[in-house]
Amino acid sequence: MQTTTTAEVIPESTLRGKTLLLPFILICILFFLWGMVHNLDGILIPHLKKACQLNNRQSALVDTAIFLAYFLMAIPAGILLKRFGYKKSIIIGLLLAAIGASLFIPAANMLAYKGFLGALFIIGCGIAILETAANPYSAVLGGPAGATTRLNLAASFNGFAATVAPFIGGILILSGKEYTPDQLKNMSVTERSSYFLHEASAVKMPYAVLAGALVLVAIAFYFTRLPEIKNVAKEPESDGSFLGALKHRHLLIAVIAQFFYVGAQVCVTSFFIRMAKQGAGIDEKTASYYLGIYGLLFMSGRFAGTAILQYIKSHKLLTIYAVIAALLCGVAILGQGAYVVYCLGAIGFFMSIMFPTIFALGIDGIGDDTKSGSSWLIMSIVGGAVVPYVMATVIDLNGDRIQIGYIVPLICFLFVVYFGISGYKIRRKLI
Template sequence: MQVTSQTGDQHEVSLDTGKSTNYTMPFILITSLFFLWGMAHNLDSILIPHLKKACELNNRQSTLIDTSVFFAYFIMAIPAGMLIKRFGYKNSIITGLLVFAAGAFLFVPAANSKTYELFLFSLFIIGCGLTILETSANPYAAILGTPELSTKRLNLAASFNGLATMVAPIVGSLFILSGTNHTPEQLAAMPEAEKTAYLMGEAASVKVPYIVLGSVLVLVAILFYFMHLPSMKPKHTEAEIKPGFFSVLKFRHLSWAVVAQFFYVGAQVCITSFFIRIAQQGAGLDEKTAAYYLGVYGFLFMAGRFIGTFFLKYVKDYVLLSIYCIASILLCLVAIYGTGIVVIYALGGIGFFMSIMFPTIFSLGINGLKSNTETGSSWLVMSIVGGAILPYGMGTLIDMKHDDIQSGYIIPLVCFVIILSFGMYGHRRIVNG
């Protein structure tokens, strides 16, 4: 049976659903992917302070963890789109899961050798798998159902990404972070054998969580292999505009969305990457307590996704995006100039308000692209490279400011101003040229 679905009012696809039009099980399977890649991303927020300690890094070097993951999005976005067109969404999802798992298993030799470069390579492989998954799952979730519920559906699926934002810091605190920190002076005073044992122990703590994660990914890939998913095929019309990879940017709202997504991902990664450090420095919390507060941040992020999905029943998506951007800008100012625990509360508030931004920008960006949805999705996934570039800039700024973590939060503030421009003006659908 063939069912026609849309994103917005102009994106038509043909969903081959076999003998049933029930999308519940396919949607549940797709939603599980949002949780899994959310776990990977939010464990990075634990890895940054942890490997900074284990591998004796500065702030800028520690942000290469983000660079390794998110640079993979830039490299793999086009191949991921080609993979989807050639082999379909189901096979692409299975491939993404297996690549993701391979990167997770590479954490074992990286930890055994305490080699930071091998950790970075492992994270790059994970990023390649995540790119394939996100390029596949985001448009699939948006289109798997009635057109008027596209943004709501994508936000609902992304809410489970928010669940991972809460769960990952708790897992990281329990199984990765030791709670033991030594100053450079204390490390220098240690006998060499004791220092080596301490640093190797810190590095080794990542092995079990990533072995478990990789095993779960393999099991999910097997489940996808045996489950039926409706195939999604574009319906072409004679009058349809079908620009190439670069000329698709003549859709102005897509171009704006690519820019907005670049700065959104950069802002989110900046905030979470330095959350534990700012909690320690600004609020005087210890490492494990800071990680639990990061879990609270994740809970607020998840709550924001569910509540935002509810509000989308009554408020236009671009209006809600703009309101949330304004709130995030004000809270960034509190994070920069506040003192004590109020800084942590401000960051938690930012987590709540930026929760709907990624899926909303994505949905607005692919609205009306018709058969160019795969190409537009590749551009939006490539823009995730903002998560590789902006945290590195933030780490550099913090080092220049003599490890003043709060000063670095000017970068996410600027990002939210740019996203606000997209919400107010850039989302409007205009074809340039």
Template sequence: MQVTNQMGDVHEVPTEKGQGGSNYLLPFILITSLFFLWGMAHGFDGILIPHLRKACELNNRQSTLIDTAVFLAYFIMAIPAGMLIKRFGYKNSIITGLLVFAAGAFLFVPAANSRTYELFLFALFVIGCGLTILETSANPYAAILGPPESSSKRLNLAASFNGLAAMAGPVLGSMFILSGKSFTPAEMAAMPQAEKLSYLAGEAATVKMPYIVLGSILLLMAILFYFMHLPSMKPTHTEVEVKPGFFSVLKFSHLSWAVVAQFFYVGAQVCVTSFFVRIAEQSAGLDEKTAGYYLGIYGALFMSGRFIGTFFLRFIKDYVLLSIYCVMCVILCVVAIYASGIYVIYALGAIGFFMSIMFPTIFSLGLVGLKSNTETGSSWLVMSIVGGAILPYGMGTLIDMNHDDIQSGYLIPLVCFLIILYFGVFGHKVKKVA
């Protein structure tokens, strides 16, 4: 059986064993596990930011470089990852991504031993490179691993495990990384030097075991993929066609606005989670472990929002639902900025619910009508997630300028949602191009 994708590539797909396609089951389970693993990596980031801020004695701006390291890797590795797949195929690319991911996880050990923030950032950059290769490989492979008519269902099923990890990551991170011990700047200044160094070293050391376990699982997965037979999806024939220029595709205004909207969406999502634990401590008076568990609840709301939003999309136009959800997020950001107590956390949890459909909805709206430009448009939309590397740094800077007032920083996500709202109301409209 041959499957032709929208690029003109013809893929050989093995004949299914019966209606259930049982020969696809084990490969699909393995691919789905990758969605969970990279979701865990991102789930840990929301815990790492407040934790390394404490362990390495950072200000808010410096702590957001954790996001910068990970998402800058996505921006840099997006195109090389695609080239790797074309040259070596999906299976070898997945194995490479797992090994790079594992290498970054193991680098946490020397980083913690030396309590060197720059080495932590390098480890996170390496992890980001591995994640880029994995996501670039696993997303299309899950889509084409079976009959074309059910590709969307397979991809959404696999992505649901990414949402599960968004809930599990913060909970596990709170259990094994956060110590629950924290001191004010005055208390740290009054602490004897030897005691202070011992405390900071102990805080840094808590990251080692979770990342050693994660790295070991990744190595085992790489070995399993190496010996596992996966249906070959390498291109067997490619039509010769003139490809559009990389920048000329931006003549489609709806794609240009989608790139802008995606940049600000990813930036907003990372901003919300990066300072979630700290705002829970500062505004709601929670201890850091309890705050971490609430971040897990945020992940559960994000996951449920994806399922519920997908249901609503059967009855409501995608751009209409996107616009409604943006309005809700703007209102909730205002609540997060001006409310007090536990209501701030409720507002942030609700933002997670309403953000859930934004990434795939913006992505699909941006590709409408591109035809032969689809591949290039997809590359732009993937690269636009660099917003997650830039906007949290701006949020950390704003918080530092306002004397560590975490709530004031949520003005950044508010502006982001207003820009996405413009895309949902006006920017998504497809205009004819001469």
């Protein structure tokens, strides 16, 4: 039986500015850290494609490895939240991600692509726990009226990472040295081996630093008192169930929308550098700076979106942004020249508010199903594993033409448009 509920909130006695400021700052740091992980992938994919001599589908497995972890860890992450609470779950997620980042060192030493994929999978498992905890925690870390605004503000630091990561990755990881197949064939076995090992070793220092940062933040969480979320209901009601959460129609549609949105975002960033090289004829280091500009626009969109949401309802802004993103994809597919890359950068601005807005609209009004609903929305991030592989397949089947592949994110944005127009509406449960 469905009852009226105030959903999950922090007890009113704890809602004091200074009490909540430090926890919110730490949550923002989490958004920044997993933003660094994801936005280094845009550098890592073309880099490992070169170092390990991969085709598009093989290189897209970088996305598959990390985002598949979201799918497989969503249920365990929800169980962790219910059993240990938000603080302990966040610490576990941070340490697990740190272990994965440290495994980049032996993978690089052995030039083992499967080793890189395994390390990324472990990082993804840790981040899945972090996102399952941090997204709903930031949404309820204060009054219900400001949930979407808080979530977008915290997610703005994810956008900041989208700006920083490509610049750092471009400097520390990309060498700018590229050889044609004929040039590689003319090298001796020793020269080729040395070149590939040198390329692979460039990832060791950045990921070692990332591992250290994750451990330090875990220590900070351990010594910080976090207010735990409590359920406050006007009538007694049963605990939410994992499968039962999908009885909320708008949550189910939000899960599908999140699947397509994340897939579209990963497609844009993962193939950005190759698109810039092929479409504008620029080298990989310069392309990485353009990817950083994309990140800057993404971050700007997050902050601008947070401000605009004070005046426009979140579902309306989501619809407007998704329509524009779809149109920009169309231009990228049909256009010619460097301005195609500019269109991809602009997509970053209009994608910026989609994830947190879909998330907040999806868990709105589902009461005790909030934690399970959060797990479903995190599970839907598996779109980042599936959709880029589909795009890579389209590209490989069309003679390595990157542009034609952008029809895949275009279709994804069209579903987000549907969610923003109608799918978000809270209706009676499906069962």
